[in-house]
Amino acid sequence: MDRFIESLLLGYPVPGIFLVKQSSDNRMLVLDGQQRLITLQSFYEGLHAGREFRLTNVGDDFQGLTYKTLDEAQRFQLDDSFLQATILQTDGSPQVDEAIYQIFERLNSGGTQLTAHEIRVALYSGPLVDFIEQLNQTDAWRDLFGKASARIRDHELILRTVALYLDADKYSKPLKGFLNGFSKENRTNPPRVQAAGLLFKRACDLILREAGPSAFKNTHTNQLNIAQVEAILVATMRRLETDPEIRELSDKVANIMAHQGFINATTRFTADVDAVAERLRIAHEIMDS
Structure with missing residues (x-):
């Protein structure tokens, strides 16, 4: 300066x-x-x-x-x-x-290097970004995710979850382009996004209550795998559409996290179309069983 x-x-x-x-x-x-x-x-x-x-x-x-x-x-x-x-x-x-x-x-080559989502928030600022930030401040989500991310990775994870819940059938690589398109299309925060946001909050409340604040964390590293969190939340939101109280939720979350196919789809080439579809399918099937 x-x-x-x-x-x-x-x-x-x-x-x-x-x-x-x-x-x-x-x-x-x-x-x-x-x-x-x-x-x-x-x-x-x-x-x-x-x-x-x-x-x-x-x-x-x-x-x-x-x-x-x-x-x-x-x-x-x-x-x-x-x-x-x-x-x-x-x-x-x-x-x-x-x-x-x-x-x-x-x-973006000098000073502080911005992440893809920080650029996205700047270019698509408006009601959608504000709504995602409101969801980011909810108590249950904060307990599940942990302390707020200085680089707004928690904000991006919520956007990913809502976008895949609503438009998983439209997903294509790269993930960055998919989220940019979703942010542009839904910039005014339409009713369908607001409804998905309410389901997101209900899913977080239920997972926290039934599975505890460590529900998403790896037992060995105590870290969050973003792809795993996103898929489990989407599956929970879909189940909540018809079932307000998901029985044995804690066991289902644990079974999803332990499923080898789910692990493969959330640790290698996680942005590939097949990997996204596979982890969403496995999480949904176990959550629906």
Whole structure:
């Protein structure tokens, strides 16, 4: 952050930013350059992370300066700095959305590397993302998953579960593309997604009550296998459509986790169409038995 401000004070060229103009509401989303913009905002306000933003990792001429202590020439240099912005216009088509997603991935080479889902949340922000976050805060889910993921992997797992519950018959590789398409199609959080969300909450409540907070965890590593959790939740949600109280649920979850075919489909090539179909089939058959 210090070096970026120093570059502007020295009049050096700096990388531009990329913005996406949303076709639905004309909002500008920051595709690349968020850290640069936040750095500028923080320096002008004089605060970063609750402390005074004072330049330290810079040359002697700028050591210890804040925006308020810049002399007139330095302040003019900073205020008159040029930051180029490239604006990408979306038309709502899948082809353009996929192109923007790929541009984001290619630009995402410096600073903190974003995960596929972090990019997805940025590009498809709206009611669906907010609804998934509400589900992510429910008590039973937090007990089953554990502490919140700093990289929102828990949020992504819920999206995967809801998407496969509703559209498993449409699944195709890559998983990233499937989830992007689902997020775009259901961005407004339609009633079918809301209904699936209620089933997700009921499934978590029931699994926690009957099988306990360690229901999904490997007995040897105490870790969660995302593909296993997703399949068991989908199978439980499907069973709850017709059976509000699933008998012997704890045994069924254990039997699913121990099934060799299920293990194979959740530990190797887990995004393959056949692997996804196989683990969902096995989990559903055991849950329905």
